[in-house]
Amino acid sequence: MPQATKYDVIVIGTSQGGRFLPIVFAKAGRKVAVVERGHVGGVCVNVGCTPTKTMVASARVAYLANRAAFYGVQTGPISVDLQAVRKRKQAVVDGARSYSESNITAGRGLDLDLLRGEAHFIAPKTLEVSFGNGETRQITAPLIFIDTGGRPKQLTIKGVESVPVLDSTTIMELETLPEHLLIIGGGYIGLEFGQMFRRFGSQVTIIQRHPRLLMNEDEDVSDEVTKIFREDEIRVLTETTPQRVEQLSGGRIQLTVSTSQGEQQPSGSHLLAAIGRVPNTEALTPEAAGIHLDKKGYIQVDEQLETNVPGIYAMGDVKGGPAFTHISYDDFRILRTNLLERGSASTQDRLVPYTIFIDPQLARVGMSENEARKQGRNIRVAKLSMNAVPRALETGETRGFMKAIVDAETNRILGCAILGLEGGEIMSIIQVAMMGKLPYTALKEGIFTHPTLAEGLNALFMTLDP
Ligand SMILES: Cc1cc2nc3c(=O)[nH]c(=O)nc-3n(C[C@H](O)[C@H](O)[C@H](O)COP(=O)(O)OP(=O)(O)OC[C@H]3O[C@@H](n4cnc5c(N)ncnc54)[C@H](O)[C@@H]3O)c2cc1C
Numbered sequence: 001m002p003q004a005t006k007y008d009v010i011v012i013g014t015s016q017g018g019r020f021l022p023i024v025f026a027k028a029g030r031k032v033a034v035v036e037r038g039h040v041g042g043v044c045v046n047v048g049c050t051p052t053k054t055m056v057a058s059a060r061v062a063y064l065a066n067r068a069a070f071y072g073v074q075t076g077p078i079s080v081d082l083q084a085v086r087k088r089k090q091a092v093v094d095g096a097r098s099y100s101e102s103n104i105t106a107g108r109g110l111d112l113d114l115l116r117g118e119a120h121f122i123a124p125k126t127l128e129v130s131f132g133n134g135e136t137r138q139i140t141a142p143l144i145f146i147d148t149g150g151r152p153k154q155l156t157i158k159g160v161e162s163v164p165v166l167d168s169t170t171i172m173e174l175e176t177l178p179e180h181l182l183i184i185g186g187g188y189i190g191l192e193f194g195q196m197f198r199r200f201g202s203q204v205t206i207i208q209r210h211p212r213l214l215m216n217e218d219e220d221v222s223d224e225v226t227k228i229f230r231e232d233e234i235r236v237l238t239e240t241t242p243q244r245v246e247q248l249s250g251g252r253i254q255l256t257v258s259t260s261q262g263e264q265q266p267s268g269s270h271l272l273a274a275i276g277r278v279p280n281t282e283a284l285t286p287e288a289a290g291i292h293l294d295k296k297g298y299i300q301v302d303e304q305l306e307t308n309v310p311g312i313y314a315m316g317d318v319k320g321g322p323a324f325t326h327i328s329y330d331d332f333r334i335l336r337t338n339l340l341e342r343g344s345a346s347t348q349d350r351l352v353p354y355t356i357f358i359d360p361q362l363a364r365v366g367m368s369e370n371e372a373r374k375q376g377r378n379i380r381v382a383k384l385s386m387n388a389v390p391r392a393l394e395t396g397e398t399r400g401f402m403k404a405i406v407d408a409e410t411n412r413i414l415g416c417a418i419l420g421l422e423g424g425e426i427m428s429i430i431q432v433a434m435m436g437k438l439p440y441t442a443l444k445e446g447i448f449t450h451p452t453l454a455e456g457l458n459a460l461f462m463t464l465d466p
Pocket residue numbers: 012013014015016017018035036037038039040041042043044045047048049050052053117118119120147148149150168189280283284315316317318323324325326328357
């Protein structure tokens with residue numbers, strides 16, 4: 001058996017968390033190896049947040065161009081050049097990727113090796129890295145961080161092997177615009193792509209097996225999103241379960257779905273499966289290290305992100321739970337604090353904000369109304385339509401509402417859902433108030449510039465006045 005190269009620290013994966021850890025450990029004088037089988041930067045930079053939000057920006061321009069007359073602006077015929085959209089997307093991705101890569105490789109004087117290959121455990125603290133050209137290398141370290149993330153879940157309905165199925169990565173590489181895009185899945189990825197392609201000019205049908213889109217949100221939030229999507233002429237089918245798929249002569253894709261009204265056969269030119277993600281744990285063979293996984297293959301960790309094997313930690317999507325880039329980055333902060341700064345950070349009680357980049361954005365932090373009621377909390381709910389916010393009226397973007405959940409005894413804000421123009425930014429203001437443990441009255445009575453969207457928070461919390 002070849003001798004394994006000894007390191008102090010090994011990091012597998014280079015996403016939001018994984019690309020910073022090697023640097024801070026190397027700067028602390030440790031000998032570090034970081035292994036990456038794909039592009040540096042992981043999903044977010046290469047096939048997740050960065051490209052989708054870049055394309056969402058193009059879609060928004062198309063939307064506004066189509067609404068130009070509403071603002072008194074005359075335009076000519078509007079069309080979308082998908083190749084130009086992709087080119088712009090790729091330029092932004094390439095920039096972000098090379099920035100991520102240079103963060104790791106520019107560490108001159110640091111004892112840091114970037115190994116471009118796939119790692120798998122062969123013993124508790126030993127990995128083999130395969131470089132794809134038949135070469136392998138064994139590496140070992142007392143401290144190992146797994147940041148291997150996840151990938152799209154494959155569709156498994158009958159007939160699927162005989163039709164081309166797009167996922168969140170391949171849909172962004174289409175050469176031409178789909179005439180009619182069928183989307184299986186009513187979660188955030190399906191919704192972002194659905195609205196994007198509708199705005200580019202495709203017909204879009206979203207097929208959701210649950211009773212509502214965005215099933216984890218409160219009913220009024222899901223209903224408003226559905227209303228907005230239907231206004232945008234997106235067909236939304238809920239409580240609809242795909243049974244089989246086939247390709248008709250001429251290439252059209254036909255789904256057979258079961259609904260409460262019986263079977264239906266929606267058809268389209270393209271099919272996107274946006275049915276969730278699965279963890280990248282098979283190739284890693286964590287069982288060779290004795291690492292416990294849950295039933296879905298996610299790595300089990302404690303509140304300090306340590307697995308059952310002392311010295312082996314997992315971060316980001318591969319450990320399950322909220323799957324967002326900022327959570328992967330927060331995992332990095334927890335590990336840095338505990339392992340390099342002798343702190344005691346944990347995942348317990350951390351706020352998990354998120355924004356779904358549909359238009360208007362849906363942003364959430366803290367408890368939903370349903371969660372608070374389930375916990376039997378004594379709550380008050382503040383709610384304000386966006387058409388009561390001067391800034392929204394002036395910009396002609398009045399769709400959606402703001403909603404905040406307040407503890408009736410302490411007046412503290414427990415959570416909010418902002419479905420509105422720049423919802424992510426408005427939610428972040430409420431998040432800061434929550435971090436500072438401010439009562440809702442601080443936002444109700446605070447002075448905000450007129451006319452900003454933030455000013456709408458005065459009116460939102462005034463709805464709690466008797
Ligand atoms: C379409 C889409 C849009 C998204 N939009 C947003 C958004 O707007 N905001 C947001 O916060 N989140 C968004 N996300 C989620 C976000 O991308 C993920 O939560 C984030 O990337 C998770 O990071 P991670 O640390 O788990 O690692 P990942 O980003 O999943 O990266 C893991 C890395 O590990 C590497 N790897 C895996 N196995 C091995 C192995 N055995 N050996 C070597 N290397 C390996 C992979 O190549 C990859 O580079 C989106 C995701 C998708 C798919």
